[in-house]
Amino acid sequence: MRERLRQHIEEIMPLTDDEFAFVASHFSVQHFKKHEFPIRQGQDAAYTYxxxxxxxxxxxxxxxxxxxxLSFAMEDWWETDFLAFYxxxxxxxSxxxxxxxxxxxxxxxxxxKLCSGLxxxxxxxxxxxxxxxxxxxxRILSLLSSNAKERYDQLLKRYPSLFQRVLKTLLASYLGVSRETLSRLSS
Incomplete structure (x- = not known):
C-alpha cells in the first residue's frame, strides 16, 4: 500500500528511501467496507485520506x-472534508x-510534521x-456555463472509468440532472 503512495508522490518529486520512510511513518492504514462512512456530517474529520x-x-x-x-475519489486521489480537517x-x-x-x-x-520536517x-x-x-x-464553471450534455461529455472524457463503477443515479446527481436525463444523454 505504501508503495502506491511513493509512486504517487514521485510523480511530482523523487524521494530517497530515508525520506520515504519518514513520510510513510506519518500515515496509518484503514480498510472500509462498501457503504461505510469514514466521515459523517456533524462529526470530526480527523484524517485526510x-x-x-x-x-x-x-x-x-x-x-x-x-x-x-460534490466529488468522487478513486485510486491515487486525496479526499476529506477539507474545511473540517484544517x-x-x-x-x-460525509x-x-x-x-x-x-x-x-x-x-x-x-x-x-511532514511539511515542517521535509x-x-x-x-x-x-x-x-x-x-x-x-x-x-x-467544476463550478461547468455547472454554471455548460448544458447537461456538455457536462456529461466532460465527465466521460476526464473520468471514463467512473461510468463503469458508479450507479447512474449517482452520476446523474453529480451532474445535476435527473436519472432520465442521464439515460437520454448516454444513448
Whole structure:
C-alpha cells in the first residue's frame, strides 16, 4: 500500500528511501467496507485520506435531506472534508465508500510534521492543493456555463472509468440532472 503512495508522490518529486520512510511513518492504514462512512456530517474529520483502492463519494445533505454529490475519489486521489480537517471543526459533508476501500490516513498533526520536517512534502501538498482548487473551479464553471450534455461529455472524457463503477443515479446527481436525463444523454 505504501508503495502506491511513493509512486504517487514521485510523480511530482523523487524521494530517497530515508525520506520515504519518514513520510510513510506519518500515515496509518484503514480498510472500509462498501457503504461505510469514514466521515459523517456533524462529526470530526480527523484524517485526510489517500485512496489506495476503492471508490468514495463526498456528499452534502441539505436540510430537506437531499444528497448533493460534490466529488468522487478513486485510486491515487486525496479526499476529506477539507474545511473540517484544517479548522478542526465538525464536518459539513460525509464521505462514503461506494466500494470496499483501502486508504492511507494522515492526521492534521502529522501533515504539519511532514511539511515542517521535509520541504519536499510541503511542495508536494501545495501542488496537490493547487490541482484540487483548479478542478473545483472548473467544476463550478461547468455547472454554471455548460448544458447537461456538455457536462456529461466532460465527465466521460476526464473520468471514463467512473461510468463503469458508479450507479447512474449517482452520476446523474453529480451532474445535476435527473436519472432520465442521464439515460437520454448516454444513448
Amino acid at each position: 489517500f485512496v489506495v483502492s476503492g471508490l468514495l463519494k463526498l456528499v452534502y445533505n441539505d436540510e430537506s435531506g437531499k444528497e448533493h454529490i 479548522t478542526k471543526t465538525k464536518a459539513t459533508m 464521505l462514503q465508500c461506494l466500494e470496499d476501500t483501502r486508504v492511507l490516513c494522515l492526521t492534521l498533526e502529522n501533515y504539519r 520541504q519536499k512534502m510541503e511542495h508536494f501538498f501545495l501542488k496537490k492543493a493547487t490541482s484540487g482548487h483548479i478542478a473545483s473551479q472548473q
